Amino acid sequence: MSYKRYSLEFKTDVLLAYEKRECTVKELCTYFNINEDSLSEWMKLYEKYGIEGLQRSTTWKPYSKALKEAAVNDYLSGEYSQRDLVEKYEISSRSVLQRWINHYTSHRELKDTSKGRTSSMAKGRKTTWDERIQIVLECLKNGKDYQKAASTHQVSYQQVYQWVKKYEDGGDEALKDKRGHKKEEDQLTPEDKANLRMKALERENDRLRAELLFIKKLEEIERRRK
Incomplete structure (x- = not known):
């Protein structure tokens, strides 16, 4: 059995059409030339993971x-x-x-996915706090394209994925490597702390702008569909 690869834009078009449909599911699938299993799979992925879920079939993911x-x-x-x-x-x-x-x-051995992958996918590297923030913001701007961010910055897919999750949960402070730095942070002057807060606000604004750009991109997809 052969499987087609569908773009994120195409999947988004299909789900938007499904949400606003005025026809049966079978007619919708016929119009887009897909099967009902694919539609069901995309719906479940979107409900569970959001836009990221629709990228999962074209984004590398490790399996043991x-x-x-x-x-x-x-x-x-x-x-x-x-x-x-x-x-x-x-x-x-x-x-x-x-x-x-x-x-x-076919009597061939199944192996860990990580074996045989490029170094940018299988191995990470040390990064600075500013680098991690930059990588996360670029990844969010590109609709959470983890592999693109990993390849561009020569880090691992897993690193990018974890940084984005941490950033979403706790902002740029969550991306700090806190090992061995507690005493150093306690010794910051009030001026240093104020500067750090200002930088945090600037980065939060960058994150919001990145998310807004992605939302606008999805809205443009919907407008083209109409």
Whole structure:
């Protein structure tokens, strides 16, 4: 079975059309030339992960050998459908699972995804606080394209993903490497602390501008669809 690759813009168009549809699901899928399984999969990913979820099928994600074998064995047991397993193991797409199944049934060993990947994907590097903030803001501006940010700045996919999550939870302060720095921070003067607060506000404004740009991009997609 062959699987097509769909862009983020196309998936967004389909989901917007689904939300405002005045036809049956079958007619909608026929119009966009997709199957109902794909539509269902995109809806679940969007509901669970937002826009990031719609990128999962085209964004590299690491999987352990144990997870791959568990997913394949569950499928071969006949107790689960591919759709069930994609959701259960949080696999990026059915095509990824199908490749594992084909690999396994061809008597080839399943391996950790990280093996054989480029250094920017498999290994990280030391970064400064300012670098991490810059990388996160660029990633948010590009709709959380983790792999693009990792390749551009020669860091790992995992690093970018973790930095974005930390930033969303706690702002730029959450991106500090606090190991061994507690005493140093306690010794800051009131002026130093005020400067840090000003920089934090500036970076928060940068984050909001990045998110606004991405929202405008989605709105433009919707306008073109009308």
